[in-house]
Amino acid sequence: MHPLTTPDGRYLIVRGRLWRASNPHLDAATRAALVRSLMDARREVKAAGRAGDRGRLAAARRAVHAAKTALGERGPVWWTDGDKDFNRHLVKNTPYAAWHARLGDPEG
Numbered sequence: 001m002h003p004l005t006t007p008d009g010r011y012l013i014v015r016g017r018l019w020r021a022s023n024p025h026l027d028a029a030t031r032a033a034l035v036r037s038l039m040d041a042r043r044e045v046k047a048a049g050r051a052g053d054r055g056r057l058a059a060a061r062r063a064v065h066a067a068k069t070a071l072g073e074r075g076p077v078w079w080t081d082g083d084k085d086f087n088r089h090l091v092k093n094t095p096y097a098a099w100h101a102r103l104g105d106p107e108g
Contacts, residue, residue, distance in 0.1 A: 004103075006096055010079060013091055013100070020087040023072030031071070038067035 003012040003019075011018040022031065041063035048057035065074065072078035077085050086094040092101075 007099065011086065016091055018086050018089050018091055018094060020073045023078035025078065034067055034071050038064060041067055
């Protein structure tokens with residue numbers, strides 16, 4: 001099951017919280033390469049954590065952050081209309097609240 005997406009495509013909704021979606025303007029090859037980098041970095045975070053290697057873990061976390069930033073999920077917003085970023089906000093505390101409430105409980 002895929003997470004619910006706001007009508008403008010800017011956010012995914014997980015457990016009532018907005019998470020910035022990837023930039024839809026990335027071409028397919030770039031997006032695929034960045035997702036591969038992100039998944040590799042996440043695997044490295046897990047391996048470094050199991051190994052107890054703090055330096056390796058820090059580097060892996062930096063790689064995750066870099067991939068997520070390149071995908072548009074972190075850092076500067078990818079939209080250009082000047083709207084505020086509501087990443088990590090509860091939906092009920094954002095302009096999406098009324099729309100989300102009309103859906104009932106789509107996650108339940």
